[in-house]
Amino acid sequence: MKPFPFCLYPSLIYLALAAACGLGAMAVLPAAAQMAPHAVEVAAYKGLHAAAHYGDVPRIEELIATKIDLNVRDGNGRTPIHVATFAKQRSTIGALVKAGASLNLLDKDRYDVVTIASVADDEETLRVLLALGASAGQVTSRYDGTALIAAAHLGHDGVVRQLIAAGAPLDHVNNLHWTAAIEAVVLGEGGLRHQKTLQALIAAGANLQLTDRQGNTPLRLARSRGYEEMIRMLEKAGAR
Incomplete structure (x- = not known):
């Protein structure tokens, strides 16, 4: 059986793992995790989140000039860099980091950009994040x-x-x-x-x-x- 990301494991598989490992069922039931912005969220995005999702670097640079909060959160606690990581918008990530955005914040489900890229098997985005100074050692x-x-x-x-x-x-x-x-x-x-x-x-x-x-x-x-x-x-x- 091919393994699934944390967010995709069916509950029955988690329950089987719990039984096999002597854990309580709740210990391994899946959380809402590694959740990329869904279409409704993306449609509602404005400002930095929208620019991050679409890779609009000129718009990001315009917004940066207004002294906007670079780490503003959406409803799931995602910053623009989280959104850019999900969308594989590497130029956007670079522009945000250059302006001073944090690479190491956690979203509402306690995931950072390094874990997001890692779970997606996105080696190129991960390479960019690490080169820009993202931590490979956070507890998430x-x-x-x-x-x-x-x-x-x-x-x-x-x-x-x-x-x-x-x-x-x-x-x-x-x-x-x-x-x-x-x-x-x-x-x-x-x-x-x-x-x-x-x-x-x-x-x-x-x-x-x-x-x-x-x-x-x-x-x-x-x-x-x-x-x-x-x-x-x-x-x-x-x-x-």
Whole structure:
């Protein structure tokens, strides 16, 4: 089964994960997360949010000259930079940052632009954000996770490598008691991109002995699922 982003996991899958991991059902039910502005919101946008969505840099520069609040929020707590990130408007992001907009604010669902780009597997926008100084290490989402954990969950191996290079914390433990290495196994399907993700984490020196709440290491989880290539990689790395 191909994994879905946090916001798309069906509730029954979350309930199954809860049962398998000894968690209460509410611990893993999906939140409204990673929500790009919908059509009604976009139609109502004015000012910086509208310019950010459509990539209208000249309009943004006009608005900047009026000393407008660069971090103004929409109804879901998104700043113009959040909106530009969802819309992959990289020039807009650059113009806003140059004018002093913050790269590291969280929206209403506690997501930052790095996590938004990471979950979207948008390597180019992520590259721009990191080059402009966005943090790869913020704690985000109702799961108290990181962009690296979210990307590992989804098998976004290129994103994972970028985040590692940017200093993302390798061994952060979220409130489900999972690390990036654990999520690469337990929320993946053992396929090539999750294998590459796990290999990147191993090569970077991730702690492979950290366990979930039931005492399972990534190796034990891989064995329980029959993920032979992951088992081989983990054993080669000295995991137990």
